[in-house]
Amino acid sequence: MESLEKKQYELDFTKIRESVRVFAPATVANMICGFDILGFAVDYPGDEVAMYRVEEPGVRIRTIVGDDGKLPLDADRNTVSACVKMLLAHLGIQDELGIEIELTKHMPIGSGLGSSSASTVAGLFAVNSLLGNPLSKEELMPFCVEGERLACGHGHADNVAPALMGGITLVRGYQPLDVIKLPVPDELYAGIVFPQVDVPTRDARQLIKEKVLLKDAVTQWGNIAGLIAGLYERDYALISRSMHDVLIEPTRAILIPEFYEMKRIALAAGALSFGISGSGPSVVAIARGKEVAEQAASFIQQHLTQCEIESLKYVSSVNVDGPKLLD
Amino acid sequence: MESLEKKQYELDFTKIRESVRVFAPATVANMICGFDILGFAVDYPGDEVAMYRVEEPGVRIRTIVGDDGKLPLDADRNTVSACVKMLLAHLGIQDELGIEIELTKHMPIGSGLGSSSASTVAGLFAVNSLLGNPLSKEELMPFCVEGERLACGHGHADNVAPALMGGITLVRGYQPLDVIKLPVPDELYAGIVFPQVDVPTRDARQLIKEKVLLKDAVTQWGNIAGLIAGLYERDYALISRSMHDVLIEPTRAILIPEFYEMKRIALAAGALSFGISGSGPSVVAIARGKEVAEQAASFIQQHLTQCEIESLKYVSSVNVDGPKLLD
Structure with a gap:
């Protein structure tokens, strides 16, 4: 994937936080007429990820709340942890860092509100925050799309784009990924x-x-x-x-x-x-x-x-x- | 056609001019990606219509220049005169007014530059000007679409909309006709x-x-x-x-x-x-x-x-x- 090309990010290990807690919003994909290209984020519901730096290297899921037991705890199969591992691997620090994750779902799964996207974005935003924000939101976007591919088999961006960027987003195209923020009328x-x-x-x-x-x-x-x-x-x-x-x-x-x-x-x-x-x-x-x-x-x-x-x-x-x- | 519904227009016969001469521009329909909905007008080429008020009632074509003899002189078959007749009939003055038309084509026919639209728009803009502008541009639009239907069998608006309104236009839909002017970047x-x-x-x-x-x-x-x-x-x-x-x-x-x-x-x-x-x-x-x-x-x-x-x-x-x- 072109946008996931290796790139040097500034990583300062002294800036890594002990823990972060992140909320990422539900999203309304398509925005009625714009199938596969438009979407917007809402204030609630959404998902919450708490992330802790620990001694033992590797990425693990501690708990998942609110999923009725539907989501896997296996760190390679759970979308949130798999995305975190992907980003750490991309940064070349997968063997150095220990991270544990608590995922709290405040929204139903399979509702059409971008449930997996909210978790993916919360996880990637959280790990980026934990690391002192080496990546911009724009740079995080391709990882979110990869997360969506892991979660539902298609690398669509119409939920992850508004979940990550906020507001109303247009996914103009994928080669390369081209996300445009649109104006949001106040009312x-x-x-x-x-x-x-x-x-x-x-x-x-x-x-x-x-x-x-x-x-x-x-x-x-x-x-x-x-x-x-x-x-x-x-x-x-x-x-x-x-x-x-x-x-x-x-x-x-x-x-x-x-x-x-x-x-x-x-x-x-x-x-x-x-x-x-x-x-x-x-x-x-x-x-x-x-x-x-x-x-x-x-x-x-x-x-x-x-x-x-x-x-x-x-x-x-x-x-x-x-x-x-x-x- | 809903937009051609009878409506009272203010017609003041003392304000009718003796003659007008009008230029209407060529247009680039589709604007490459927007098939059947987008289009823009250019400064040139374009068509020119001279219109004269005469004693004898009825609408007649005097001359057509620059068409290589391709266009009919018969007032019922020529798009410009047929459109003018349609508007006069709509205003209920088809039997009272005498109008003669000179059409000068400054652009090739069948070029993909909206040749018939430029003529249609020039004709309708001219007769409206001759009558002292009883209709706004927005009100003229449905007549232009009807003119396009006469000229090429389809009531498309992607050429007549920019030819009449100028700039870049979006024809959002047809039921009812919904034309939106888009911003034009200067360069x-x-x-x-x-x-x-x-x-x-x-x-x-x-x-x-x-x-x-x-x-x-x-x-x-x-x-x-x-x-x-x-x-x-x-x-x-x-x-x-x-x-x-x-x-x-x-x-x-x-x-x-x-x-x-x-x-x-x-x-x-x-x-x-x-x-x-x-x-x-x-x-x-x-x-x-x-x-x-x-x-x-x-x-x-x-x-x-x-x-x-x-x-x-x-x-x-x-x-x-x-x-x-x-x-």
Whole structure:
């Protein structure tokens, strides 16, 4: 991978910290119309990684909290520790340093909110912080993409990019990796609802057809272009007109119970747009102002409750900072 | 058509002029990566319409200059006069007013530079000016799209939008028609070369496949999003990285002699990007600064001369004004 080429980083062993604690945010990939290229970070939920420097060399997982026993404790198989090992190896210090990790998941796995990306980014941001920040965020990005490849088989950046950079990100392309931060209109809020049904990312991807009609692709990229312009212009009406997914939603919505009724409810509540977060089953109402986002999400959750579907709800502005040190 | 709905316009017959003369610009549709949604206007070439109020009611073509006899003089079949008649009928004054038209084509027909659009826009802008501007440019737009439908069978707006509005335009969608003006970086220049070979728009469209690979569409809309961001950021490097067409160019380039050699020459001369203008056969080198655009176009033209292909060359900044009154 071109971007992972060997490079000299300034490492000062006297600057290595004893411990750090890091939060990295959940993310809404695709941002409704921008399949595989757009995404944004939210204030919560997110994952937390505590990292400790220890005497005995090697990287180990101490504990994982909040994963219902789903994630491996084996340091070579767990995404967080595997990413940390990859970075240490890249820096040529894998045999010198001892690191132990506590991972706390504050968000559901398989929700379409970039759960593995949040953990990957938290782990890599944490180890970089522990080492005194030898790498910039831009330099950390290719390692995050590699982490995503370890976690789900595809080196997509549409979740790790906003989780690491914060805000709204565009992944223009991969050869080389080209991530662009887009402007964030102040009043943009997300009302997220996670219906607790199981939709594995791999299945959601497999449903999507390999070929699409060119005329539908033109509609889609007209909307993508409109959304980018709308973000720069802070034009909420244009953002609303542009956030339509004619290509992916019709297929993926089949996997999500009550999707079109939730959409009706969100738009009736005044949301600018509504769609699937990542590969689902979480859905997101994009709104101007917190109140509308809150109402849309609440009404959706009420409807799901009536249908006897349990759900989680998150209302957040766009998180422009990305991962942060706690304490 | 929703946008052509009847509406009351303020018409003051005392304000109708005796004559007007209007220039409307050529346009580069697609802007390399934005098939069917992006386009920009240039300072020249373009078409000229002179319009005269006469006693005898009805719309007539007096003369057409520069078309090599290709365009019909019949007022119902000529696009310019047919558009003028459509607007007069819409205003309910088709039986009251007498108008005669002189059309001067300063640009080749079938060149991929929006020849019919320039004429359509010149005609509609002229009649609106003659009538004292009852319609805004935005209100004229749907009539221009109708004119394009008369001229080439498809109601596309990617040439008429920049020809009428000036600058760089995004046609986000058609239901309803949604045209957005994008920012124009000052130093953006186009070096256009028209190799004098015949590529009818209809044939160029028919070559394009109905279905495309989703992964290619994702690459394309990543580039489109990157270009829009690059225009807002005035980031010429991002503009350059983004202006690639992986979907349409591989097919249409077959119709254009020496296409890949012209591309090599343009990029070697320092152009930001190179591609097909509209449906071709004109090609365009996008450059930062007039000098690079001029060099790229000259080198391309020299190469075509060596290949015994005659060509025309135009070097222009982006025309931000659109049509203008002459005199």
